Amino acid sequence: MSGTVVLFLVLYYVVVLGIGYWAMRRGGGDDLEGFLLGGRQVGPMATALTLQSTSMSGYMFLGAGGLGYSQGYWAMWFAAGDLGSGVLNLSVLGRRMRKLSQTFGALTSIEYLEKRYPSSAIRLFAGTLTVFLLGFYVLAQMIAGGKGMALVTGLPYPVALAIAVSIILIYTFMGGYLAVAYTDFFQSIIMLVGVLWIAIAVLIELGGLTAANHAIVEIDPTLLSIWGKGLGFEGQWGVALGAVLIFSIGVLGWPHVVTRHMAMSRPATARKAGMWAMAWNLLFVPTPYLVGILAVLILPELSDPEMAIFEVANLLLPAAVTGLVMAAIMAAIMSTADSLLLQTGSIASRDLYERFINPKASERQMVMVSRGLVVAIAMIGYVVALYEPPTVFAIVIFATSVLGSAFLPAYFCAVWWKKANTAGALSSMIVGASVAVGWEVTGVVEATQVAPMTAGVVCSIVTMIVVSLLTQNISPVPHSIIDAMNDAQAVNRIPEALQRASDMSLSPESGAINRRLDNEDQDG
Amino acid sequence: MAERRQVIVIRGTISETDAVCVVASLSGDVGATVEMEMIYPYYRFDANCAVPTMAGCKDLSMFCLVDAVNGLGSTADSFELEKESVTSEQLLGDEVDPDDAAAIAVRTVSHRLGRKLRTIRSFNVEVQPRGLVYKRFWIVKTIDARVMVDSTNGGLHPLTLRAA
Numbered sequence: 001m002s003g004t005v006v007l008f009l010v011l012y013y014v015v016v017l018g019i020g021y022w023a024m025r026r027g028g029g030d031d032l033e034g035f036l037l038g039g040r041q042v043g044p045m046a047t048a049l050t051l052q053s054t055s056m057s058g059y060m061f062l063g064a065g066g067l068g069y070s071q072g073y074w075a076m077w078f079a080a081g082d083l084g085s086g087v088l089n090l091s092v093l094g095r096r097m098r099k100l101s102q103t104f105g106a107l108t109s110i111e112y113l114e115k116r117y118p119s120s121a122i123r124l125f126a127g128t129l130t131v132f133l134l135g136f137y138v139l140a141q142m143i144a145g146g147k148g149m150a151l152v153t154g155l156p157y158p159v160a161l162a163i164a165v166s167i168i169l170i171y172t173f174m175g176g177y178l179a180v181a182y183t184d185f186f187q188s189i190i191m192l193v194g195v196l197w198i199a200i201a202v203l204i205e206l207g208g209l210t211a212a213n214h215a216i217v218e219i220d221p222t223l224l225s226i227w228g229k230g231l232g233f234e235g236q237w238g239v240a241l242g243a244v245l246i247f248s249i250g251v252l253g254w255p256h257v258v259t260r261h262m263a264m265s266r267p268a269t270a271r272k273a274g275m276w277a278m279a280w281n282l283l284f285v286p287t288p289y290l291v292g293i294l295a296v297l298i299l300p301e302l303s304d305p306e307m308a309i310f311e312v313a314n315l316l317l318p319a320a321v322t323g324l325v326m327a328a329i330m331a332a333i334m335s336t337a338d339s340l341l342l343q344t345g346s347i348a349s350r351d352l353y354e355r356f357i358n359p360k361a362s363e364r365q366m367v368m369v370s371r372g373l374v375v376a377i378a379m380i381g382y383v384v385a386l387y388e389p390p391t392v393f394a395i396v397i398f399a400t401s402v403l404g405s406a407f408l409p410a411y412f413c414a415v416w417w418k419k420a421n422t423a424g425a426l427s428s429m430i431v432g433a434s435v436a437v438g439w440e441v442t443g444v445v446e447a448t449q450v451a452p453m454t455a456g457v458v459c460s461i462v463t464m465i466v467v468s469l470l471t472q473n474i475s476p477v478p479h480s481i482i483d484a485m486n487d488a489q490a491v492n493r494i495p496e497a498l499q500r501a502s503d504m505s506l507s508p509e510s511g512a513i514n515r516r517l518d519n520e521d522q523d524g
Numbered sequence: 525m526a527e528r529r530q531v532i533v534i535r536g537t538i539s540e541t542d543a544v545c546v547v548a549s550l551s552g553d554v555g556a557t558v559e560m561e562m563i564y565p566y567y568r569f570d571a572n573c574a575v576p577t578m579a580g581c582k583d584l585s586m587f588c589l590v591d592a593v594n595g596l597g598s599t600a601d602s603f604e605l606e607k608e609s610v611t612s613e614q615l616l617g618d619e620v621d622p623d624d625a626a627a628i629a630v631r632t633v634s635h636r637l638g639r640k641l642r643t644i645r646s647f648n649v650e651v652q653p654r655g656l657v658y659k660r661f662w663i664v665k666t667i668d669a670r671v672m673v674d675s676t677n678g679g680l681h682p683l684t685l686r687a688a
Contacts (some may be wrong), residue, residue, distance in 0.1 A: 514683050
């Protein structure tokens with residue numbers, strides 16, 4: 001690997017760390033809300049791009065490319081789901097969750113669930129499950145980072161992995177949501193430029209898409225079908241549906257992604273952010289899958305399909321451009337890793353340690369627990385990634401399937417269904433997670449041809465509806481929560497100039513005054 | 525006849541007329557009027573600490589207010605207080621335990637200072653409880669909405685439409 005490539009990589013890290021430091025100094029960490037949610041002052045474009053880069057990154061350059069390489073156009077089922085994920089997420093949850101989270105005074109996505117479904121059991125279960133699964137997800141990013149670094153620098157995998165993990169750790173210790181959001185913003189632009197550059201180079205090399213497709217027919221015509229290599233998934237609509245669902249509605253249940261709604265500068269930010277997300281997705285999402293598919297023609301004997309995009313870039317692009325692309329790939333991986341580590345540390349310290357183990361914890365203890373957990377997760381991840389690395393694709397699909405199955409109905413109904421109560425939410429989380437894990441572990445997928453995500457989401461939705469309706473008398477939704485939901489629902493009818501001028505830091509006070517005024521109105 | 529109480533209120537800089545003007549100009553409703561005032565409770569603390577920084581130890585003192593209804597803490601600039609007689613209809617009751625409020629104040633101050641000054645190690649914060657203080661919010665009603673206006677800085681927030 002040339003020195004130019006490494007130089008670009010180093011330069012890139014310096015720029016990203018500089019942005020992170022600038023964002024920190026800008027005031028993103030002045031108080032707890034500033035540290036965890038950037039003071040709720042993130043604008044539409046940054047919201048859209050941090051949401052997208054957090055929910056994709058490492059997977060898109062390794063898993064997506066590998067899937068396209070090994071299964072052909074079948075991989076586009078996943079791209080189809082991803083295309084509309086941002087706009088769907090922001091439209092369905094964005095505005096209402098932004099408003100509700102501030103009214104509740106919630107700083108993490110798990111704390112938000114407990115405030116909406118008042119029960120310590122909700123926080124205990126959701127917090128534990130999230131920390132466990134996000135830990136897995138971080139592992140995937142580490143493996144991706146290690147593989148990428150090994151290729152870029154030519155170092156042995158263990159050394160490259162250690163460097164990648166160290167950089168992720170340092171970056172995360174810089175901390176603060178605002179730093180993460182603005183570095184994500186920058187990285188997502190570089191990711192887009194990088195992946196489009198590779199795609200254009202591949203298409204030029206192969207003489208265009210039509211010529212490339214003709215060439216694929218010569219190798220294996222089934223790669224062009226929607227049912228995968230050798231028609232291995234023929235007629236399996238359940239699996240195809242799961243592939244679409246996992247990255248479309250599944251994202252609605254990912255705690256580290258829905259946190260982005262809570263950090264928006266105002267509820268109306270969601271609409272503009274949705275447009276930015278859609279525009280970015282249209283250009284970015286299908287491209288890594290396509291490069292993976294076409295890589296079959298350029299590197300037919302590739303031993304590790306997940307390296308398809310790296311190897312193609314390395315082969316086709318000049319050193320300077322390769323450096324830029326490699327830096328983009330590495331940064332994309334790490335942008336997700338720092339978000340995941342920040343969320344894991346926040347949830348573990350605030351939602352588990354402070355809430356259940358040591359409610360009187362001092363600031364020092366909170367920080368120590370949070371950082372200790374970040375280091376522990378990174379170390380465990382390093383060992384697993386070193387000695388028994390599963391594929392990035394397998395980890396991401398497993399973690400996201402379980403997260404989506406467990407939390408999708410809880411987050412959705414939190415803003416849309418006033419009858420969704422604590423019993424319904426807790427049951428749906430337990431059932432959704434159990435079904436998704438059970439489906440995966442017991443191999444029911446092959447027997448039923450239904451993806452774990454599909455089964456998990458359907459079961460958790462049904463559970464939420466049935467249990468909530470059956471337990472309305474014994475576990476009613478508190479009036480204060482229904483009031484807050486009405487408030488969140490009605491926000492659009494308030495004159496726009498008033499909304500723009502609103503001081504959102506007064507939301508907790510407004511919630512309390514609302515309740516008081518409503519009680520007075522009801523009394524007479 | 526509503527019961528009256530003597531309470532300590534943070535002196536406001538935004539009058540009833542100012543509040544109406546701000547809301548009327550933003551909403552376009554010249555008929556906006558102040559419907560009532562709400563007196564909102566906060567626990568007040570004086571915080572003192574010696575903060576270790578790269579340039580040595582800094583002795584700092586500041587005010588901290590903890591929302592006595594929702595339990596959210598924030599640091600505050602200095603403010604003037606005055607005694608006032610208010611009715612029970614205007615007054616919101618405190619719902620947060622004073623001991624819990626003190627713990628929240630410690631956490632709020634140490635986090636804010638720790639992040640702002642980039643301290644090199646942890647430090648102890650001592651807070652002195654100074655009892656409840658109240659802040660006045662003007663509730664302004666327009667044709668479309670009900671809006672609360674903070675009498676200390678003019679910050680405003682729409683209330684629910686059901687209440688409007």
